[in-house]
Amino acid sequence: MSQTPKSAIEAAVHRTDDIARLKQHLHASGMVYHDFAREQRQTSVVHRWPLLGELAARLTDTPSVKEQP
Amino acid sequence: MIRAGLRGMRGGAGCTSLTAGLAYSLSLLGKSVLCVDMCASNQLRLHFNHPLQAVEGWSRRDGTDVRSACFELSSKLAVLPHGGHRDADITAQGPGPELEALTAGFDWVLFDLGSSSPAPARPDLSLDIELRVLPLDVAAVMRLDRADLQADAPPLLINRYNPTRPLQRDLVTLLDSFSDLATVSQKVHEDPAFEEALASKMPVGYYASQSMACQDLTGLATWCLSHAAHGSAPRG
Numbered sequence: 001m002s003q004t005p006k007s008a009i010e011a012a013v014h015r016t017d018d019i020a021r022l023k024q025h026l027h028a029s030g031m032v033y034h035d036f037a038r039e040q041r042q043t044s045v046v047h048r049w050p051l052l053g054e055l056a057a058r059l060t061d062t063p064s065v066k067e068q069p
Numbered sequence: 070m071i072r073a074g075l076r077g078m079r080g081g082a083g084c085t086s087l088t089a090g091l092a093y094s095l096s097l098l099g100k101s102v103l104c105v106d107m108c109a110s111n112q113l114r115l116h117f118n119h120p121l122q123a124v125e126g127w128s129r130r131d132g133t134d135v136r137s138a139c140f141e142l143s144s145k146l147a148v149l150p151h152g153g154h155r156d157a158d159i160t161a162q163g164p165g166p167e168l169e170a171l172t173a174g175f176d177w178v179l180f181d182l183g184s185s186s187p188a189p190a191r192p193d194l195s196l197d198i199e200l201r202v203l204p205l206d207v208a209a210v211m212r213l214d215r216a217d218l219q220a221d222a223p224p225l226l227i228n229r230y231n232p233t234r235p236l237q238r239d240l241v242t243l244l245d246s247f248s249d250l251a252t253v254s255q256k257v258h259e260d261p262a263f264e265e266a267l268a269s270k271m272p273v274g275y276y277a278s279q280s281m282a283c284q285d286l287t288g289l290a291t292w293c294l295s296h297a298a299h300g301s302a303p304r305g
Contacts, residue, residue: 038245038246041242042242042243042245042246045239045242045243045246046243048239049236049239051207051211052207052210052239052240052243055210055211055213055243056243056246056247058214058215059213059214059215059218059247060247
């Protein structure tokens, strides 16, 4: 049975993530995958722009770049 | 019938231009569309060659039928202006039961909801799809809070993306890093055609059919159709 439009949108739009799609397709939700290149890009962004670092810390409840040892 | 609404993360996010452009793109894809302006600024109609001085709209409670304020651009596209009556109670009530009769027969009803900051009182529009329009600049991104990462938060539609600017690319990278943040994969790029289209009183897809803006809105319309029609549409 097809989903209603509202539930479809909630289920479908979480984010663009090919790996998540692959896990879903393979029924391998327990598979651990690290995209190091992506993590590196994200780390460089929060170092390059202090305000973006503080926002990331606020949204994810982690210490900001400045607060980290 | 699918009911969809675009709400800005802040004023000037581009909701009105996107609503007009999306409505036009959906109509080109064969859907009949009614656009409803929920903003007292009353500007959605200007994208459809409506006279600046005209005051007809659903907020004008002068005894006339709301339907008389609606105007058709084609057999597939109609617009219901707000009317510009700046009364908070009237805006909170919305167009009322007459809207139901007006929307009958349309495949899509698009609501231009304006800015959500501060959040105005709105009628319950029973939206099937709600998109939050995020103009891609630092000040707008700073408005994100933890509530935006909740599972029930409407997805973000990134607007005015300019990938030639390093900071814009970094903002997208940052947004991608929030795994719980729902975003629409189709971004709308920065394009002067949007403003030129408004100055010409046309939806951007009609004004500049070869523009990046038109391509983006066609992509957004396809995304909307996909998500409305198929529960198993691709993520993002």
